[in-house]
Amino acid sequence: MKLKNPFVLAPMANYSDLAFRLLCRRCGASLAYTEQVSAIALSKENRKTLNMIKTCEEDSPISLQLSGRDKNILLDVIKKHEKNYDYIDLNFGCPSKKIVKCGYGSALLKEKEYIKELLEHLSSNMKKPLTVKMRSGFKQNESLELVKIMEDYVDAIAVHARTREQGYSGKADWGIIREIKENVSVPVIGNGDIESPEKAFEMLNLTKCDYVMIGRAAQGNPFIFEQCNDYFNEREYQKYDLKEKKGVFFEYHGLLKKFDLLNLGLFKGQALEFFKGYNGSKEIKTRIVTSKNTDEIIEIVKRF
Ligand SMILES: Cc1cc2nc3c(=O)[nH]c(=O)nc-3n(C[C@H](O)[C@H](O)[C@H](O)COP(=O)(O)O)c2cc1C
Missing domain, CATH: 1.10.1200 (Non-ribosomal Peptide Synthetase Peptidyl Carrier Protein; Chain A)
Structure with missing residues (x-):
């Protein structure tokens, strides 16, 4: 993965739609994701799900984020849709009860053997690069072990540095991101608690990650990407009224x-x-x- 700058828009259900992504890109986001869509729902092609993954030429580079666990359903859906996207991202992070109950999202972090089988199956049968977005573990931090399994099959790893158990409580542990960066050969996208351009810069410096991903601070605020780029290049940025x-x-x-x-x-x-x-x-x-x-x-x- 090679992006034009370090600032990436996070996938966000109900927020990172095509229109919002275009605004963030104009402000300087170097990569954006669709919100997560269920592979099963996508395989049924209902209109609501298709709207969630709508894209267009200017919406690039774009990653289609999928949630699911059945490797055959996932591969079928990837084969059908990959031509419209630059990356396919698999969600290993969603903490929601509904998702975890189905064994998707962060629940997959509990199944190390299956992670290997799943990523191997997908990456060897698809054309576009595969990436993952994960939490640091389900109950406790097991991120190092997990990324060592994943790195052979993916082009980038995005890490929200909290466990599933933590939800959004406490602070994201950026030390985890640094440790991952020191131990894997693929690009690392650090994520969690970037509230300002200063914080984005701090994460890049402290963790040495390749890119940083911004979620909540971008909600209703596409300007954050311009501000991050300006702060990164000139140590100052414009405020908007x-x-x-x-x-x-x-x-x-x-x-x-x-x-x-x-x-x-x-x-x-x-x-x-x-x-x-x-x-x-x-x-x-x-x-x-x-x-x-x-x-x-x-x-x-x-x-x-
Ligand atoms: C409203 C909302 C929706 C989200 N939806 C998704 C999603 O669809 N897929 C995903 O991987 N993460 C999702 N996330 C998690 C974010 O991508 C990100 O990992 C998390 O918010 C931490 O980053 P932040 O501290 O910059 O907000 C969502 C977060 C929020 C606040």
């Missing part, structure tokens, strides 16, 4: 319409992220949540 935030939100709305991805529930969630933390955010929050359609949300934001 509400007017500029509104501008990029209206652009987001336009892109959703262009790609036929406008969905009231998802748009509400994004609007809340774009306008959290400002004076008066609480009042518009209730109005956004109770809006009957997306035009109403646009009007609320215009007057905010």
Whole structure:
């Protein structure tokens, strides 16, 4: 994996849609992922799932993130869709109960033998590079053992440096990322708790990882990628005001319409992220949540 800069947009269910990815790329994100989609759901080709993986020429480089465990279903889905993506990423990190119950996401971290079998089967039968995104372990940190199994089959490893058990509690342990980087030969994408350009720079310096992945700090804030690049190159960056935030939100709305991805529930969630933390955010929050359609949300934001 060779990217134009170190700053990668994380896969985020309900947030990292095509329109949002395009804005992040324009601000300088060097790689983006689709949100995770279930291989089984994708094999059934329902419209909702296909919308989740919609992409276009400018949405590049792009990784399709899959969750699943059945190696044959995964391979079938990969063979069908890989031509539209630069990478195929397998989710070894999702902590949600629903996913873990099916044996997907972070649950796979408990099955070291099967990880090898699965990655071997996929990587030797697919054309595009395979990558993984993982947590540091299920109950405890076993990341070193896990990445040593994975590295033979993948082109990059993204690590959210918390175990599944930790959820989002405490702090991500960046020492784990450093240790992984020192011990594997493939590019390492560090992830967890990058809240600012300064933190992104700190993770790169402390862990020596190749790339850093930004999740929550990018929600409603595509500007973070420009700020990270500027801080990386010049040790300073521009702050953006509400007017500029509104501008990029209206652009987001336009892109959703262009790609036929406008969905009231998802748009509400994004609007809340774009306008959290400002004076008066609480009042518009209730109005956004109770809006009957997306035009109403646009009007609320215009007057905010
Ligand atoms: C709303 C939300 C949705 C997420 N969805 C996914 C997902 O679909 N696939 C995935 O691998 N990780 C997912 N994650 C985890 C993030 O990619 C990332 O690993 C995590 O948030 C830690 O990074 P951060 O501290 O920069 O937020 C999600 C996180 C959030 C907050």
